[in-house]
Amino acid sequence: MDLLSDHLIRARATGAVFARTVAEPPWGLRLGPSIHLSLHTVVRGRGYLWFDRPADAVELVPGDVTLVRGGPIHHIGHEPGAECLEPAEFRARHGRAGPEDSPRATVFLCGAYQFSGDVGSGVLEALPPVTTLSSTIDDPVREVITLLSRELLRTEPAQQIMLDRLLDLLLVLAIRSDLRDSAAAPRWYRASSDPRLGAALQAVHENPAHPWTVPELAAISGLSRAAFARVFREALGQAPMQYLTEWRMTLARDHLRGDDLTLTQVADAVGYGSPFAFAAAFRRHHGDPPGTWRQRERAAAQARLLTTHADS
Structure with a gap:
């Protein structure tokens, strides 16, 4: 077992999907600091992610996966500075699938991870506050996003296991890419x-x-x-x-x-x-x-x- 696998397994990361959401503007979601690691990907349309300053927002485009390390509150919305709701209120307003064929609609996925203990903290501390992983046409990231989006369209037996495993794949692909390309990767x-x-x-x-x-x-x-x-x-x-x-x-x-x-x-x-x-x-x-x-x-x-x- 390589060291990255060892750290991730010992960190006992557990994944949970907020939702596959179809939302027409205006929309916005506020995510609190209790989430250790958030994962966001847009399947169709556009979105923006920011912390305190909407002027510094990161654009979310189809095919990319963005990881946000826990700590500060962050927001995603149809435009920088959009009014953002708490998760429960957001789900109540946008929980039902909207008109997916609408040219104004954004289809996006949100996931969350909780890590356990000091090993998990070591993995998180190795990541920057925001990591964006861009995929290409033949990239496995795009294939995993497609599978994840399809799985969320229906209810099937053992679905949570499928969702957790697909989120695991995205997490490993994103962390592996970031550490491989980062000069600030941990010494180990x-x-x-x-x-x-x-x-x-x-x-x-x-x-x-x-x-x-x-x-x-x-x-x-x-x-x-x-x-x-x-x-x-x-x-x-x-x-x-x-x-x-x-x-x-x-x-x-x-x-x-x-x-x-x-x-x-x-x-x-x-x-x-x-x-x-x-x-x-x-x-x-x-x-x-x-x-x-x-x-x-x-x-x-x-x-x-x-x-x-x-x-x-």
Whole structure:
């Protein structure tokens, strides 16, 4: 498994389709900051996407896929600065399919992703605030958009599974394209394609619980210990064992937040021989023992959930 696949799987991204919408002007949709990653594509017509300043709006054209990283509120509408409704009100007004053959109508799809934990945050932080992926006639992006649009025209058994998988494909195509072409791609992504480091990084990610040593990772890479340590530090900005520890701590935080594993099970999963060794390492990194950290994080998550329900 390559590193991008590993990050996406561990991020436990879940997809949901807002709708396939046919809307005649005026129309506008306001999307809040709780969505970690939004996906927008216009099947026919035109739309515009903007944050605070309509003057900086990005045009949405057929065949393109635009990803918006969560955080600020963003809007899409028939023109920059259009009046934008909350999702529930928008669906009530535009939920029924409109006159799709109208020359004024825009047909567009909106999807949303939620990511879990620090691995998911790492994927999102690797993306710019807005990413636009343009397709060509023979591009797989265009084919996926066509399939997604057709699937939303009817109700079929297991439809949500189909929609999730098609959104997954669009997400992977967009993220892969952005990271491949971006000079700001995360170091782990760039290093994963380095023939001197790729195999060692893959081994660490596939089996973080293994008691890795620098000589063992160097042997996987076909380098001497000194050469491997030097190349690794140059590429990733830290020593191999420091990278391993940081990755183990990232996985541990996600286990503590989202799983019902005992501390002994978490320790085993991330490569510590006993819960005492794990607790000592975790406390050095976070200032609190893992049990205390888990209770605080879960209490904060519950408070956020109650606030969200109160506001909805």
